[in-house]
Amino acid sequence: MIRILVIFLLMVTNAKPPKATEKVIARQGKVSFFSYTSVEDIKAENNQVLSVIDIDKKEIAVRMLMNAFIFEKALMREHFNESYLESDIYPKAIFEGEIVDFDPTIDGEQTRIVKGVFTMHGKSKALEIKTKIVKQDNNYMVSGVFETFVKDYDINIPPLLAGNIAKSISVEFRFEYQPYED
């Protein structure tokens, strides 16, 4: 009986509270996109993109407001929000995925594939993105470039303007993460 009591006490004293999942947050991530055609080049950037990485689960989530993209020309912004992306109906774009083979113990740089689903304009598309991850003093920097197709997101472009917008859009991203407690 005493032996059982001792074992029980040892278990209780050695029991630790479950470790809180470690997360990092980027409140001012940057996402830019570029459309190159012979008619015109269109560039826009969003500098207030939110992203959270759950380090233990190797999961990444990204959210952005579509109306927070800054364009070179006001007319481009107007077309983007009102005609193409319908930002009042679909105000946010979301990416949720997993960083494959991510090793948070590596200081410095590692290149990994991020697999996930990107939802924009009410349409979801599976993506695999080659991503550079740099860890320094428990802060992370994540960046990369990928191509995506306008047709995948059910975006209607009038035939008259079809020549102005590339079929494939180049997307660039850069996030600087800091420790975060949920």
Add this chain to the structure above:
Amino acid sequence: MIRHFSFLYRIVFGCFALFVISCKYATNQDISAIAPKMSYDAGNLIATLQTTKEYDSETVIAVTGIVHEVNTINNRVTILLKGNDEQENYIICDMDSNQTHKIKTIQKGDSLVIKGLLKGMLKDVIMLNCIIVKSE
């Protein structure tokens, strides 16, 4: 005489067309002359946007708050106003490029009134084209 008027008409029409085009293609929305539709305390704005999805984005508002941070992430000058002590959300104010001279003197803990274009909320409230209305 008629030819003279025709030429003048073309000049006036041309100037008007250029004005319309330049307005349409303006790159940066200057909100300095726009009166804010609503004024908020930073904590109240965060609480309001957390509880309702029915808010007027794309409107100019004024926010009073305490500076949590001034940074230049992404080469943009940004001021983060903090909400209430129990809130871990901020007002992210992307400052207009014409505010650079004012921002040099702003420090953490300063009380500011910032006017800007409300875009919406993710974890934090996002405002663009911001200008400092009053600093203490």
